[in-house]
Amino acid sequence: MASEDIMKTGVMTAGIVTGPFAEEGIVCQYPHMVSSNGIWFGDNPLDFSAPVFLAQIILSFFASRFIFILLKPLRQSIITAQVLAGVIMGPTILGRFIGSYMMKLFPLSGKMVLQTAANIGFLLHLFVLGVHMDTRILRKAGGAAVLIGTIGFVMPYALAGLTYFIMNHAMPVDESITTSLPFIVAVNSMSSFPVITALLADLHILNSEIGRLATYASMVSDLCSWVTGVSMTTIGLAIRRSKWMSLWALLWIAVFLIAIVFVFRPFILWLTKRTPEGRPMKETHFVIILLIVLGCAVFAEVIGQHAAFGPFLMGIALPDGPPLGSSLVDKLNTIATGLLLPVFIAISGLQTDLLSAGAGGNSPVIIEAIIIMGYVGKFGGTLLPALYCGVPSWEAVTLALIMCSKGIIEVATYIMWKDASILDDQTFSLLLITMLLVSGLARPMVRFLYDPSRRYTAPYGRRTILQSLDTVQLRILVCINQEDNVPMILNLLEASNSTRFSPISIFVLHLVELTGSASAILVPHHHLNKTASNATSSEHVVGAFTQFEQQHLGSVVVQHFTAVAPYASMHNDICSLALDKRTTIVIVPFHKQWAIDGQVGASAPSIRMVNRNVINMAPCSVGVLIERGNNARGHRSALTTTSSSSYRIGLLFFGGADDLEALAYSRRMAKHPRVNLTVVRFIHERQFYAKEKNIEDDLIREFKANAIKEKNQYKEEIVEDGVETTQAIHAMEDDFDLVMVGRYHEPDSPLMLGLTTEWSDCPELGVIGDMLTNLDQSQFSVLVVQQQPQEAGHCPPLQTIPSLPISNRSKSLASKVNSEFSDDEDFTPTYARFEQGK
Template identity: 35%
Template sequence: MIGVKIDFGILKKSGKKAIFIGILGHIVPAILTTCVFYFSKTSMSLDQVRNEILIWSMSSIVVVAYLLDELNLLNSKIGRLAIATSLIETAIDTFYRRIVTVRFLYSNAKSAITAWASMLAFIGYIFVIIFVARPITNRIVKRTPEGEPLSEVHFVFVIVMVLVLSLISEFIGHDMSLGAFFVGLALPSGPPLGSTLVEKLEGIISALCFPIFVAVIGLEVDFTRVVMFAYALRPMIFFDVVTMIGKTFGVMIAAFISRISFHKNLTLAFMMNAKGITELVHLHSWQDIKYLDITYYTVILMEILIAAALVGPIVKLIYDPSKRYYNGQKRRTVMHGNTNGELRVISCIHTQEHVPPIVNLLESLCVDSRRPLSIFVIHLIELVGTVSSILVPYQEGTSDSTSSSETIMSAFWTFEQKKNPKLITIQPYINVAPYIGMYDDICDLALEKKASIIFLPFHKTILLSNTMESSNEEQREVNLSVLRHAPCSVAILIDHGNIVNVDVAITKLIRSLVVYFIGGPDDREALSLAIRMGLNSRVNITVFHFKQKDEEINVDMGSENQDRDMIYELKTNFRERREMLVYKEEFVKDGEGMVDIIRMTLRSFDIILVGRRVLGGQAESILTQGVSMWSEVPELGCIGEMLASKDLGCQVTTLVVQQQQHINEL
């Protein structure tokens, strides 16, 4: 299970940096501890010190991957580097343990022939895995339709094959779990094989097998002996601490040479000191062959548990990847961008159904060669059956691409070809990550590409009959996380099934839009986006500016002045095309009056733009207090949620806009 989740392709993506850090992070603690041993007067033997080095200088990819997954850092840049580095260290550790196994067999059998026969048998065993087991599973994967799990017959065959090869590993003198691990490494990670194994086995393993294994380990400890020999155990604890310090400095030195910032450097060093299931497995195997005294076994187990308990909270305390999005200096919004310059947008796609409505929206933003549109398309794919998340430029025919990705990107390229190349450029990406961490890659790309706005699809599919066809709560969590952390503005697109394919999206043009404007940063951003769309000569804009009448209200004069400036900019942009703009000030007594006007007017337009008006982020208008009281979809705000509800009967495409929030947090 663990081996099949590991993809060696991460080494290609991380390059020499991971190899350098992995090697130095493994060698430095070994050299430091060995030197301290020779220069100190200790009762411990060299073999005992080597055992300590073996445990505390290693970083297991299994342990690191589960730590990163728990901290939601699996698809962060530092997380990807940690995975690749720990893979290098796992390989070094595996090679070293084979040498230790040969040496152990030689010392017990008193025969070099027996020891080397076991080593040669293991090499032959690896060849069988690579040249027999892997080709067979690759053929099974090719026969499985894309998007479908393995058939029951193929699943049972793979399980039987793994069990047989694991027994062979035990028979030739090596641990059964190691054999299963190597088989897993050789099998193709990800869907359909990795995802099927995870779906069918991970629950049993994590909920049943793992707790039983830990309980068995716990039954073998003897704390009374630790108390009795506490003084004699001090050298052992000392060398363990020395090894961990050496490990920390080894990783930090390598990371410093690789020009990684101190903050990330320190975080990576703590990640590499994580301990967990792998160390417990090695410790248990040593105990089974009576390689360790029960006292040493108990102390090492206690140290592993302490390290496992401390590393996670420390990493969480010192490293928050989302802080880099709160730049505090740069405003990445449509409102603060150059109206007559390039507009950069991030377009997020989960499924093929999300393509036509977003293409239809983007088409309206294509103005002229003086105002080009750069679109960074991200196909978001859930990470299943592997620990290595990716965010890479899309290249047709590569191992990262799927038929779904090819269909999506082909649609965008068709869109690009049918428009003037001077107006639009498409840069496609594939993001394979757990849903809980997808926001990090989306926000990171937006920050890197200096995007002004991120377009996200609404997590519910709404049909023309105004019924909800499906709802994806994982996609909703992605949207909520992007709204919380985005380094630019964000817009959620609510589609009602009006646009069924890309050809319709390109030909059924947006000719009229409406902005329901109350005031505040989100509404101003929605209006700025409408102005940008209005630069397209065919697009008519209608703005309903709702104001309260007959009441004394507290007004934020700063925000009120910015609202006036925004309205002035709107009128200025349409000074020479006044017939394309309709601006109405609607004085209403309360939210009910506003809703009545929206209900009467919304069917006259091709698209509706509204501000999210996030509660707590800006002063709530009295006009929205009653509307927002029963909010169930906070990512849409009160007006957006009302437009998406079945009660209003809206069948018009709606865009809910939130202006960049994190400006002054540093």
């Protein structure tokens, strides 16, 4: 070892020696330099391996988080921030200008310790990603997803391979990069399922039409990648060693898979069943599962695979979602994904010298050309089949950008191949730089090009109760967050007065938060995985609405759906189903619950976010139902088929489109034999004397005329300002079981003088809705109604039922309702039905 090449620190001696092919680095480690005695004994903590390792983890974590905060306005991912943190801390910037920094914080001797810990974090993270995956979705992937995923894998492979072939004959290619070029072609053909679903979740479009199509297509592409990878490995082993050696390798992989499916998986499921429902997983069981995962990693290394290969397959074999998947994700995410994974990603940046990426004659040109043509092939291979399948042009471009995005799986592949000397430093740097540029541009472009809410506000025709005829079926989408929502929803549906001449079509959507899984679903209830714990809750909801349907045979038909999605994008499922089923109104439960003493017992901010998004984007009218029936007096008002008591409904009418929608709904309720409706119209003094005539006056006059002959009432409250409006509302606290009101009222109206949403707890309910919700001693429930805005669409002529004899007419209505329901119907995106010829 030449003396000029020797570098000494307190913990090691490093230098350059002559290797079999080229000069190589060598490190002499001092085994006793692990833990420091402290500065009081004259030790420098950075001369010992343990403090250095801890400092590396801390520095990597905070650097990546700080960069992520800076890049957040640009819609960049945490993976991009972690790579850039490594680049800044590596030889590109700090290592180039502060050499002593690299020697102290990132010595050669600390690389093995850091990479070992980072690899453990990565294999645990890959196990978590495997748990998130639900391979059953491959059965749901229609012809569009299969075509897009397959061509999106084959075309970049072919185009990049063709570019390599042409350049190899057009110009001299350095032999040092010849080995790595086929691997570059292979990695650019990937569209990893975990990466794509993570991107979709970050952009809140996981459960949109494009999101579902991208999810299915990435799963197909992943399957193609695995099949190709195993085939190429087997062929390479047969060429370099022997055919029998390749067969033995395949045999041991098969044995490994059999052991996972038929030994480890049943054992882990047996452990899960021993945990009582609703109770957390025992620590002993978790440790046993963790040891099995680490054992899979060891066995994967034994049979010649990467250590993360075993945990990933083990994760895929386990069921996603609660109870097992959610518990494992919750316990492992903090350490594996939160702490150790940033170190693993930062290592890729520490090994990258951006300034040396362009050196070396024509090699960088050839490498970069193949990389770029791979991305071009991925873009074109996704865009063209998507257009063929009927995807709108801009959405097809969005899908192509999504499929071009790279992430944690690709970075891990680069690192693995670099450690195996398949990629040199230059190729590794070019792959990483191109990935950062393409993925960094794709994310904001996807956010700009694709907005699911545009579909809900397209001019499909306004759907409001006001514009519906009494003889046309009322189509209601009710959302259920938990079982406690069911009684108040059923109460409202009973009051909606379903008859054989005016039937109700009810779509029940059970909302379940996506936990421990990467794929969002929106399916009829019976398609939901029955092994999931949320299936039990859904069964209870289905049972209650099925009983309601049986009590109203011929006038009510119910169809049940389950949506499993992140709360941030759950409104996409609600709005998509409302649009697909042409509903008239969506009923969502309020995010607060009240205790027996009248105080707020529980509040769910995530549900509030869902409600706000639905209010802003729904393709029909929206009703927010607030349950205040269970109060300090212990009274719970209910309207059932077996009840003989009357149900008192009050409508507070101030004017405006939303109040008119509430009036139209309440008029339907008023025809129920046990509903007593009271319309309270608030009038300002000047308005009372002016007596201006408009559509509101015509509807009120019609109701007032009919109320004299029926059991309903009409009242007028003459007020001067918002104070008197508030006093009048407080005086009605004991008069009603349900109070209905529109959401929006003109802030310039004299009736609202002094009232503003600036002081409201829930401004999404409007001024009056928020006031009704916060009345301390109120014992009535509240329904806040919003009519679909005028600009959301136009109003085509309504289809009316032909004039038939009464008996035939009721049969016609019943058959019309039943024909639009099918228990086997699945929610399928519009352009994903091309394989069905629709």
